[in-house]
Amino acid sequence: MDEKLILDGQKVANDVKEGLKPRIAVLKEDGIIPSLATILVGDDPSSATYVRMKGNACERLGIHSQRIHLPKETTTDELLQTIHELNNDPTVHGILLQHPVPSHIDERAAFEAIALEKDVDGVTSWGYGQTALGFGLYPSCTPAAIVRIMKYYNIEAEGKHAVVVGRSPILGKPVSALLLNMNATVTTCHSRTVNLPEIVKQADIVVAAVGKPEFIKGNWLKEGAVVLDAGYNPGNVGDVEYESCYQKSSAITPVPGGVGPVTISMLLKHTVDAAEKLLEAK
Amino acid sequence: MDEKLILDGQKVANDVKEGLKPRIAVLKEDGIIPSLATILVGDDPSSATYVRMKGNACERLGIHSQRIHLPKETTTDELLQTIHELNNDPTVHGILLQHPVPSHIDERAAFEAIALEKDVDGVTSWGYGQTALGFGLYPSCTPAAIVRIMKYYNIEAEGKHAVVVGRSPILGKPVSALLLNMNATVTTCHSRTVNLPEIVKQADIVVAAVGKPEFIKGNWLKEGAVVLDAGYNPGNVGDVEYESCYQKSSAITPVPGGVGPVTISMLLKHTVDAAEKLLEAK
Known part of the structure; x- marks a missing residue:
């Protein structure tokens, strides 16, 4: 990427929602x-x-x-x-x-x-297992949103080193699983990780999913890293220190207006998917 | 560890089986x-x-x-x-x-x-999901064996960097999940990983689960790494080049006689666990 890219979640969410409208219309006809x-x-x-x-x-x-x-x-x-x-x-x-x-x-x-x-919000262990093994229908919505943003902006995962900071059942673990299935090499970090900045430094793609305001600093990043911030903390700040991470990154999601709106649009998409499945089964 | 340790799977398997004998006797009484x-x-x-x-x-x-x-x-x-x-x-x-x-x-x-x-062999997506989220009863037997060997030999995972080479549904993925739940920082690598030797070089713990004979070389390893070889290939060789990896490691599983015998003992253990669960439910 030649210039810095702000990954506009509102734009991605609108794209998702526009894609749903005709599908919802067809369902209503039925x-x-x-x-x-x-x-x-x-x-x-x-x-x-x-x-x-x-x-x-x-x-x-x-x-x-x-x-x-x-x-x-x-x-x-x-x-x-x-x-x-x-x-x-x-x-x-x-x-x-x-x-x-x-x-x-x-x-x-x-x-x-x-x-x-x-399970359109992707919270069951069964849904998680299917997602991780590569045939899940409804991954958790925030991980699904991160993948959707990457696809919208043509951010390639294959062969890249993705570092996920966080390991919660609906965020860190499933986003690690999705990135692995997209052929990234994936490192999952957490509170017991030693030398976190050193590990983040290796990442082509950083996913912040730790739930601590402005936790990840710009000087932890490799020049040109892609930063996907799934955090949303009091004061409208994410899990990365935006200004310093913006400087080092090639692409970054803002907070607010990054992962958040896409997360909601994925919930809508999964609900429409589920309604269509029911129709197919009729 | 002061001296090099050969992780004797037969010894661990015997320990598992000895622990099962009184439990099987109790079940038979019932x-x-x-x-x-x-x-x-x-x-x-x-x-x-x-x-x-x-x-x-x-x-x-x-x-x-x-x-x-x-x-x-x-x-x-x-x-x-x-x-x-x-x-x-x-x-x-x-x-x-x-x-x-x-x-x-x-x-x-x-x-x-x-x-x-x-599902005592740990092959269902549901079982995998439960294992990954931390409450599964029967992880796949080879990942369970690797954990058992680590416990037997007091190999601490917490805060260590574990690099798993392989991402199959019954080996690479679940062993990554188990190590993550043991508070290791976990990197999962695979055929699309770029610079694999460089990533393996960072590992305190290397799990070879790639299914390619003698694939991982000693000069990829950090001095003192723990090497757990889940491979078993024609010619009775594992996924690591044993001689060169032995030299660099602090502890290593041989092939044969390493992970293999423990894998079978975990299958026996899970079967006994399942029989006991049935008795409890009666």
Whole structure:
């Protein structure tokens, strides 16, 4: 790349959404309105905001948004019951359980209860396994967004060294798996990694998925690295120190306006995919 | 480590098997004989040898070995039917489908058909996903063997840089996942990796899982690296060039007598684990 590229997530998200419009129209002609059920447990304000943003994004595109808000006292069993009902509801194509749930709930059990074919947010271990082995339908939305941004901007992964900082089940691990399947050599780092800056220095592609504001510094980067920042922290900052990383990179996602909007568009895409699968199966 | 250590797989395998004996005795008192069904399709001689070795290892320990040998003309549907019957047979605790099956069969579909609770060989995507997310019961046996050898010899993973060469669904990918969960920083390499020797040079721990005889050379290694060779190639050689790698390493698995015998013992262990789970569920 000759000049520095700002990877504009809004542009990628719009591209994804434009691609969905005719597909949604076809589904509607067949009497199917793609439908995403979102489950929010408790009153965490930022979780409430996220769920609202996702629901609104659905509706703007003509996807039905069924918003379930459970009280913070909800038990694991009650949450599982809600999920089972949504699994069995043929009008629901995708289920999203907003993370995190209150700490008394077994979140993993709740995620695992989501039917694979409705796991459009990519949280089940089964969906993760299929993604990692290369035939998953719905990877977690942020990893899927990162891949989508790379494709939109023709950022090649094959033979490149990708360093992923973070190893969470819905971000660091699946994005590592997707990049590996795209033929990158992948190093996954985390809080116990020794000499993190030295490892990041080798990366052609850096994925920041650590959840710490401005954690990755420009002087850690190799000149010309591609920086994909999946972080979103208080103060509207990502996991990389933008100014210094911008200087060293050949391409970088801003925060906000980078990975975030694409993540939501991937959720919409997976919901439409799931509705189409249901139609095919009819 | 002060002196060079040869990681004796036979010793580790014996340790695993000794630990199983009292557990098998307890199961038998409860009227349960742990039972492994092995499925061999076709007449590939080395596959036949592997299956026989596994079956014999079962019987020497008092685990029932149900050996199913299907003709090479078997269709995917017929194989799936056999697997379904074994899934539903309460006297069978573990199912092993010997890889590879004849090329006209959809091997992935066959693996995926194995019930999670009987997937003692760790081949399903669901089992893989659970392993990678940290709560899987039965990782693939070779990755499990590598971890077991490390534990037996007190080889610490935390904070170490592990480089895995290979990314197959039952070896490179799951061993990368297990090492990551043991808090190693993990780099997964493969045929498209550029500058492989340079990357291997950084490794504190090298896992050779590439399936190419004597592929990894001693001069690729950092002085004092731990070398775990999961390869087994014609001529009784592994994936590392033993003599030169021995010189540079602090610890190394020989071939034969390294990872191989432990792999079989992990299959036995998983079968006993599965029988115990069934007893608990009663």
